[in-house]
Amino acid sequence: ADVKAINFSPGPCNLPEQVENEIKATFDAPRASSMYLSHRSPEFVKILEEARKYTKEALQVPDNYEILFMHGGGHGQFAAVPMNLMSSPEDKATYLVNGTWSKRAAAEASKYGKPVVISSANEDGTFTSNPDPANYDPESKYIYMCSNETVNGIEAFRLPKLGPNSPPLVVDGSSDLTTKPIEWVESNIGVIYACASKNIGHPGLTLVIIRNDMYGKQQNICPGVLCYEDNIKADNAWNTSCTFNIEVTALMMKWICQEGAMPEMERRSIAKSSMIYDVIDNSNGFYSTPLSDVSIRSRMNVPFDVAGGDTETTNEFLIKAWEKGIIGLRTKTPFGVGKYLRASLYNGISIEQTEKLKEYMIEFMESKK
């Protein structure tokens, strides 16, 4: 298509136009570009401090948390979490499994400790509900959950509040962190992390926010590059950090703050997702989505099928969308192509761009009547 693409892919995402322009401008700045600045240079340390400052401001991170920009993506944290928080392979942690990514995280944790899995999988292996977090194993070092299951389209709009005596909560916020407020104390957050490639930047950086009583308990086998204590003590420069990606995230976090931070990101997420769910719900079954429980329908990833999943109609829908510059609705995952298309509505997608998708979905449906 010869129009600028609107990317509804589940990740990597595009960033808001203003942030993309600011990234371009970094190459013309009077100082060297963060693409080749030394990670230990004073010029780069300033960028790192900005990234921390805006992250803290955007998410209202309390003072007793450390902010790290690590390597390894979500999968790096699937391993880092158990290796840092379970001191011995005999330690236990509760894993709330409500979709593909938390299931993967639990499988990874079983290499380093004893995850106690509480799953809400249906008999056919699909997920359409959440397990009850109150059923956690009391001997757990932590309770793990994924706040937005990107593939399954299940989201927790607020994190559970299990009380101060429960084990700390560890959250994979890869696909929803920075789209709604976090209640740090009430939710007893020990660690929250997000790979950058959806709401906050570009793949290669992983944001990890760690309460300061949570590090220093790692197993001996924990590699330094994934070790919270080593990275915190080395001031985020234990090894070469992802300098350019840290600047991208700094610019993205600054944009989030300028736009109105969590209240505004949440307002937009509700507006965008409601628009698409309304089209689906008012389509007389032409479009359908697997989740009937509206209290957990993801605002980030809207799974839907076209004409009951009919291959020919779905392909026509995707080709005509592509001709309009609407891309990324069907992607492969490690779990296969999946039955559903998905419209992903991260921070980089505007309300106006979502309207284009809405209009297209209505137009296509009308053309089939």
Ligand code: PMP
């Ligand atoms: N967790 C969630 C919720 C995700 O959506 C993804 C990626 N789609 C991951 C973890 C894995 O992240 P990565 O590909 O960066 O390892």
